[in-house]
Amino acid sequence: xxxxxQNSPSLSVQEGRISILNCDYTNSMFDYFLWYKKYPAxxxxxxxxxxxxxxxxxxxxxxxxxxxxxxxxSLHIVPSQPGDSAVYFCAATNQGGKLIFGQGTELSVxx
Amino acid sequence: DGGxxxxxxxxxxxxGQNVTLSCEQNLNHDAMYWYxxxxxxxxxxxxxxxxxxxxQKGDIAEGYSVSREKKESFPLTVTSAQKNxxxxxxxxxxxxxSGHNEQFFGPGxxxxxx
Numbered sequence: 001x002x003x004x005x006q007n008s009p010s011l012s013v014q015e016g017r018i019s020i021l022n023c024d025y026t027n028s029m030f031d032y033f034l035w036y037k038k039y040p041a042x043x044x045x046x047x048x049x050x051x052x053x054x055x056x057x058x059x060x061x062x063x064x065x066x067x068x069x070x071x072x073x074s075l076h077i078v079p080s081q082p083g084d085s086a087v088y089f090c091a092a093t094n095q096g097g098k099l100i101f102g103q104g105t106e107l108s109v110x111x
Numbered sequence: 112d113g114g115x116x117x118x119x120x121x122x123x124x125x126x127g128q129n130v131t132l133s134c135e136q137n138l139n140h141d142a143m144y145w146y147x148x149x150x151x152x153x154x155x156x157x158x159x160x161x162x163x164x165x166x167q168k169g170d171i172a173e174g175y176s177v178s179r180e181k182k183e184s185f186p187l188t189v190t191s192a193q194k195n196x197x198x199x200x201x202x203x204x205x206x207x208x209s210g211h212n213e214q215f216f217g218p219g220x221x222x223x224x225x
Contacts, residue, residue: 009151032211043115043201043216044154051211089153097142097161097208098169103153 003027004092006102013109019077021105023090026071030092034099035064035075038087047088048075080109114138115217117202122222124189124196132187132220134202140215142208143185145169145177147198148219154201160185161208189222197224 005024013019023033031052036044050057050064050073057064063076077084087106091099115136124130136143142161146154146169156169160179174193179185185204189196200220205212 006153034213036216041199041219041221043117043203043218045216046213049211049213093211095210097205097210097212098144098156098159099214101146101154103151 002103003030004090004100004102006088006090006105008105009103010106010108013080013107015082015109015111016079019075019080019084019107019109021075021077021088021090021107023073023075023102024071025073025092027092027094027100028071029094030100031095032093033064033066033073034091034093035062036089036091036101037084038089038104044089077107080107082109082111085109115202115204115215117200117217117220120218120220122220124222124224126224127191129188129190130222132189132200132202132222134185134187134217136183136185136204136215136217138204138206138215139182140204140206141182142205142212143179144203144205144214145175145185145187146201146203147171148201149198157187157200159208196222198222 034049035047038044144159145157158177160166202217203214
């Protein structure tokens with residue numbers, strides 16, 4: 001049972017445009033969500049997070065939106081840069097410390 | 112400088128052999144985690160430890176074992192009982208094993224069974 005789902009395995013975007021990565025979850029007990037970025041053969045690095053008491057969190061070019069009623073979150077990157085090309089994982093937790101990860105979306109930003 | 116180290120980066124083993132993957136952190140974090148990554152499946156939790164001398168099974172613990180004798184170290188042994196051990200293994204740590212804590216990841220170990 002996949003509690004966190006990223007239904008798009010890949011996404012291709014032109015440099016300078018907006019990248020939108022989506023994530024759905026099924027467990028209504030999740031109250032904290034994170035996005036990680038991963039390059040090949042490296043460990044994931046933390047990007048941005050959001051608590052369930054908020055619906056938006058912004059950090060520079062990265063914004064995460066949370067829609068609790070739809071159990072959906074999205075990561076917006078604007079403007080997209082070639083260095084943003086990586087695999088992006090969303091993750092969720094409910095105070096227990098354990099993170100549940102989605103399958104990942106591979107973003108390719110074309111110059 | 113602080114961080115998480117995993118060694119070796121690449122590891123080859125013959126079928127039927129046990130192998131131990133190292134994970135060390137100097138972040139003074141209480142909690143440590145082991146994940147494996149397979150293509151198209153994201154990160155799956157193998158074992159985690161919220162405090163020294165304590166650890167719990169994750170979602171896919173069969174064929175693996177761990178120990179947590181020191182706060183900074185959380186080695187993972189892949190035993191011969193693990194049916195499909197070839198994967199990319201990631202170690203992580205967080206300040207605490209409860210609440211909302213960002214996990215910091217090591218660079219990973221690629222294990223290949225020949």
